[in-house]
Amino acid sequence: MRKSRVHRMVLATCLGSLLLVIFYFQSGPSPVAEDGILGSSWFSKTGRSPLQMLYDSNQLQHSPLHLAHQKRRELLNQVCDRYTRKRRLLSPEDLRHLVVDDEHGLLYCYVPKVACTNWKRVMMVLTGGGKYRDPLDIPAHEAHVPANLKTLADYSPAEINRRLRAYLKFLFVREPFERLVSAYRNKFTRSYNTAFHRRYGTKIIQRHRKHPSPEALARGDDVRFEEFLYYLIDPHTRKEEPFNEHWERAHSLCHPCLVHYDVVGKYETLEEDAAYVLSLVGADQAGIHFPTSSKITHTTGSEAAHFFEGISPFYQRRLFNLYKMDYLLFNYSIPSYLRLR
Structure with missing residues (x-):
């Protein structure tokens, strides 16, 4: 009985540490990536990660699009502070919608019915090591095969924390009732x-x-x-x-009051917001663009x-x-x- 009790205490301590460590690195903004934290392969030609490009680029600071995204971040913080009285701890289950791109330092939280098929295609191109060139060459059903993309839940607590600190985190949202009717x-x-x-x-x-x-x-x-x-x-x-x-709420899938998102893209401005994210990665210079199709209804x-x-x-x-x-x-x-x- 004593051994069983000790095992339970150790398990509880480990789980508690996991949740606390994950939460610790999400409670505030992440203005600068940690240099070399996971190697330099995902740094752009400028020598900067996407996160550094977003917060440290003099070219971006005064552009209307950059300022619009800054206002979206500020609004998120204001609403979270006002309506979230007690912020619960994240669990690994909460991280299953966060797709990881270790090559370029990206975390993308996908929300179904918000162009997530095409975003997953783009992520497969970015993480495919040259296997894919054009996102539209990837069949739609392939983009939703779990084994084709890693999520943050696939990593250890230490690896999760490093990515939350060093990677650019983004999501795309949509007018809630239009998304609901679409679903x-x-x-x-x-x-x-x-x-x-x-x-x-x-x-x-x-x-x-x-x-x-x-x-x-x-x-x-x-x-x-x-x-x-x-x-x-x-x-x-x-x-x-x-x-x-x-039909789950976007905030319940991506937890924006617990994860500090650097870019909040919108379905209504999909083309320009997607280009904005890919420019931070330098993907546009490599000829990788977000798919646009007149056939999509x-x-x-x-x-x-x-x-x-x-x-x-x-x-x-x-x-x-x-x-x-x-x-x-x-x-x-x-x-x-x-x-x-």
Whole structure:
């Protein structure tokens, strides 16, 4: 019994140290990378890491784009200070959305439905050692194979801390309800997403449809938008299991009040923000650019408004409260089509 107790004490101490060490290096800004902390292979031709390029480059300091990103960082800090009373400790599970590029000193937190497929393609090019040249040459499904990219959760506590200090950390976000409608359209209105229909559609129909047909209960392929929203705001949903990443809040995936992000890109300004990040790496000089395609369709504000037409103000308010922190942290206005009063 005594040996078992000692083992438990040692385990608790180790786990506590892991969480405390991870948290320690995220609590403040990281203005300068630690020279040579993981070798110099990822330094640009200027001899500076992306993090140093961001904070120390005289060329960037007065550019309108640089100042816009500075304001986004400042807003994050202000909102976190105001609304986060007690900052919990990060766990390894919280780091699974942070993709690591050791070659260039990057940490990218991916948010589904915010161009994450193309960003993963770019990360595969950056980390592929010349295996890939053009991000669009990589099939979309390959970008989502876990083995093709490392995440921060794959490293030891000491390695995690070094990367959090020395690497440039960035994420891309999107107007929350446009992202939500995009997730619904992709996962519940496309015939090929049978896995989502069976996994989530059948459950949603069973809980939130009066008198469902046996076929609907079995197939789950005709979930209505209002049923999807009822599922999201139902307290039992999150008690039962975490949200799927496609409709989980961006701040719950990337933890911007615990991880100090250096660049907050936006879907609405995707092209220029992506170019900004890649210029800090020097990838643009190597001919690596973020993919742009006229074939890509995306949900607009007017399309999102159409989906909310039949939703009562009561449920609109409850849903907005669920995603409120994303609106505050990333400076999105309340959609004009909502009737919250």
